Amino acid sequence: MRTRRRIGSVACVALLVAGCGASGGVVVVDAWTRPTPPGVDSAAFYVTIENRGAAPSRYLGATSPVCAVVVPHLSTFDDDVASMGDAPSAVLELAAGGRIEMEPNGLHLMCLGLTAPLAEGDEIAVDVELDGADPVVATVIVEQR
């Protein structure tokens, strides 16, 4: 994961000239999901977004051609009881230099109404809409982590 992040940053530096930071400085640092088990038509996308710009931004929404809807969800634990629900808006803020970190057992982009099962190695495009910045496209890699 760390390696991937580093590769991501290196790729970003290499692409800087080509306009990597052009979209208001918001970049996707890491994006992955697990292969879907048979019969399951939803998936949790773990997409970590970083605001490298000077202006604050905010997650507004996301869409993907393979999902009927994409909703930010938060898994929470109370006395070992797991619950999942809509993510509060506070965790979707992107201060300048800040991050929206997503990982298992926490914040995720819930893909509902999957049009096809996701298999190891697949790559899914997710368009993330941001406040005051150009939308970014996250390439969600399907892999067992």
Add this chain to the structure above:
Amino acid sequence: MTATTPPTTPPTAPPTTGHDARVGGRDPRRRVRRVGFVVAGLVVVAAIVWFGLGLLRPHPYSGTVMQAPTAAPSMEGLVRSDGTPVDLADYRGDLLLVYFGYTSCPDVCPTTLAQVAAARRQLGDDAEDVRLLLVSIDPARDELDRLGDYVRSFDPTFEGATGEPEAVERVASQYGVFFAEGEAIEGGGYTMDHTSTLMGIDGDGHLRIVWPALLDVDRLVADLRELS
């Protein structure tokens, strides 16, 4: 060190006879060698003591170990994905991990199952007697076929079970597991709130250990090695 330091005596004092370290050993090189042997001996002794204490020190489990393990509650009324009733006697001699969850759970349940699968892979040959049973607390949606396909996609040895709502409720409560319908989600459907602990039933059929939600794979592996 202090033994080899010559005593600080005024220059006028008569020469000392027995206490000067250089006088004790006739050949200084032999003395150095002797000190070397003593140091090496101490290192060996210290290593043995350290290793011995390590063996005696209890394994720091990442779950709660039952001090007086009792027989795991019966799962009567639950049916496995292959259609057979769940009989805990089938798992005698094995370490049976039990997790209560549901297949339409896209974050917490697959994360737990993927972690147990990863732990089994790390265990290698030792994983042979480590089994997993997912008890679905969502029998309305989790038909047996679906449940079986679901668990086997994580690890071909995993099993799933469920039953009539009353049976599921009874078994869950006996295992201290809470579940209830949670938030309705956008795009239809609903989620389930559920206790996300992992439980371990030992080879004698005793409930031995309960891991809290949010597993750590490396620590789970260490615990499983200790238990199986």
